[in-house]
Amino acid sequence: MNAPRPAVRTVLGDIAPGRLGLCDAHDHLFLRSPLLPGQELDDEAAAEAELRAFAAVGGGAVAQWTPLGLGRRMDLLPRLSAATGVHLIAATGLHQAAHYAPGRLRRLLPGLAERFVADLTGGAAGAGEAGPAGGAPPVRAGMIKVAGSFHVLDAHARFVFSAAAEAHHATGAPIGVHLEGGTAALAVLDALCGGHGVPPGSVILGHLNRAPDSATHRRAAEAGAYLAFDGPSRAHHATDWRLPECLRALVEAGCAERVLIGGDTTTAAARAATGGGPGMPHLPAGLREGIERELGAEAVELFYRRNPARAFAASWRA
Structure with missing residues (x-):
């Protein structure tokens, strides 16, 4: 039997990379956390306006890293x-423990791997989250999001x-990792x-711009992540000026094929269409x-198109 061809699993179905x-x-279209009181992303119309603004300047795809229990609104994503x-x-996935009320976390932890697999294969709704509307096909997640802690991996992260x-081995899904302050990249890979x-090619390490350690970046890229x-x-603008040097170091080290670019819009104020920006449109417009x-058209093609087409693709086993 031939192995399945790699595909990217979107909310409207699997597509060729x-x-x-x-x-x-x-990035995030919807997000609700007790660590961000009053900054919830929960407005459907605002999410649609942001996506339209992104598409108007050439944007084609967004990976929403909002995991279980944080208001990811799986039911709205297909329509948007x-x-x-x-x-x-x-x-699917789970963030740091601090992002959940204790009662909600206790409800999410039992059978966690099975919960992840169900999200990836059948669109099961997380605790307190809406599922697909009656009669609609199941909405499937296309990645697993997890999180480390600052410079270390605590017991929650390891669990x-x-x-x-386990869910990756059952399905083939890529795993995206929130690195707290950009730290612990090598510990995560270990x-x-x-x-x-x-x-390693199934692991996406996030927030590396927050720890501009080019030696660690190179080692993680050379490992295959x-x-x-x-x-x-807006939440992370202090790292912007370091970005060109980090990217240049990776290109010069021959690691350009491991780089991805994202916006990580986590507050309503940071949206371009309904807030003060820069929001999602900044990536295909000014940042690109x-x-x-600085690095040429080939780097842009890799960072924005060819690399994510590989990073989010999987030979889905379920």
Whole structure:
């Protein structure tokens, strides 16, 4: 029997990787956390306006890294994708414990790997989350999102990593990792890849721009992981000036094929269409132009199109 061809799992179904287009590799349309009181992303109309603004400047796809229990609104994503023409990759997974009320976390932890697999294969709704409307096909997640802690992996992270690895082996899904402050990248790879046998090419390390350690970046890239530089957002603007040097170092080290670019818009104020920006449109507009000036058109093609087409593709086993 022939192995299945790699595909990107979007909320409207699996697509060939080449159809993904220009990709925002890490962002949020919906997000609700007790650590961000009053800054919830929960407005459907605002999410649609942001996607339309993104599409108007050439955006083709967004990976929404909002995991279980944080208001990811899986039920709304298919309509938003169909209305705007933007491919959407949804996430299952679990964030740091601090992002959940204790009662909600206790409800999510039992059978965690099975919960992840159900999300990836059948669109099961998480605790307190809406599922698809009556009669609608199931909405499937296309990635697993997990999180480390600052410079270390605490017991919660290790428990969630184990469940994520089990779900990866059952389905083939890529795993995106929130690195707190951009730290612990190599510890994450040791845990997921060395400890649980996840192929490095199935791991996306997020927030590396927040720790501009080019030696660590190079080692992670040479190990085979994907590196997401996902800071252009009001919450993280202090890292913007470091981005060109980080990207240049990776290009010069021969690691350009491991780089992804994302926006990580986490507050309503950071949206372009309904807030003060820069939001999702900044990636295909201003930021892309700056990268091309510094590193050339080939780097832009890799960072925005070819690399995410590989990073989010899987030979799905379920």
